[in-house]
Amino acid sequence: MKNLVLLFKSLSVSFLLLLFQNVVLANGGEGRKSIFDLMNHQEVLDLTLETDLAALKADRSDESSYDAKISFKDQNGKKQKWQLKVKLRGAFRRVKCSDVPPLKLNFKKSELEAMGLAKYDDLKLVPQCIADDEEAKETLLREYLTYKLYNEVSPYSFRVQLLRITYKDTATGEKDKQWAFLIEDAAQLRNRIDAEKIESTAFNLPIDSFHIAQVRMVAFFQYLIGNADWGIKTGKNLKFLRKKDKLIAVPYDFDFSGLVNASYALPNTNVGQTKLGQRVYLGFEESATDFHGTTYHLLGKREKLEETVMQFKWLSYNDRLEMKAYLDGFFEAPEQVKFTGSVAERTILETEK
Helix, strand or coil: CHHHHHHHHHHHHHHHHHHHHHHHHHHHCCCCCCHHHHHCCCCEEEEEEEECHHHHHHCCCCCCCEEEEEEEECCCCCEEEEEEEEEECCCHHHHHCCCCCCEEEECCHHHHHHCCCCCCCEEEEEECCCCCHHHHHHHHHHHHHHHHHHHHHCCCCCCEEEEEEEEEECCCCCEEEEEEEEECCHHHHHHHHCCEECCCCCCCCCHHHECHHHHHHHHHHHHHCCCCCCCCCCCCCEEEEEECCEEEEEECCCCCCCCCCCCCCCCCHHHCCCCCCCCCECCCHHHHHHHHHHHHHHHHHHHHHHHHHHCCCCCCHHHHHHHHHHHHHHHCCCCEECECCCCCCEEHHHHCC
């Protein structure tokens, strides 16, 4: 009888997520392509960005926008050239990245519309962030791959586009080729999932403000990847959106997770992490009795997630094996959950007693 109940919970979560996904796919198919869609036609896109990098690197507190140009080939082989503005963004990496800091790419809506594209004009560029080029590449690719894994888990996720980017500094004429990735405009995400923007910041809201199954999936994915650099009550590294009078949470910034294992990342001792990558559950503990369906949904995704990792040829084989082994650490004992501040692990079954 108990197994039937657990199976029902699992099917309920899977059905709910499938229903959400169908809505997403339907909405995503309507309307015009965006500039992000124009770039998102192959796994790796070669792109050139020209701007005053010297000025952007000189003052990491600078809030100015700078003229820039990008160029790339679209899916028809036609060379695209666009004028835009770029500015610094982010917090930790804005200061800590040793070379090119994270950037926001702002296109002109009028020019997008003149070219028959949708108005989504705001893309985020995530660059390499470590001085050692090989280590920087591996860390960047591991974080990009983590976004792709979440795409497999939930339709409520940011799409990303991997880049081999050539930076051309207009101040010095110097060129440098690195890896980076783009994150789609949050407005396009809202359109795809039929959600609304929240004008005010959602802090310390009760559990019944949210779509419970959705935020539980966010929390379990963060647990799966060993990320403690987020917060459902603080809104840290989450984009809150409203859908059908309830909030959903879309995660981003996975570089402090155990799965990415960035050399600059630190454990979050405030939630009981004693070392980077130690799994700590940071979702609502009130929903503990409903963990089974979410866990089984992730178990059902195990083969696809591991396949996504192992087939990602741009990352070294050893890094892929390391990422797979880390995921296995969850999948081999999915019934164990360590909660915030806990010294010993508690099992899901124990929380139900």
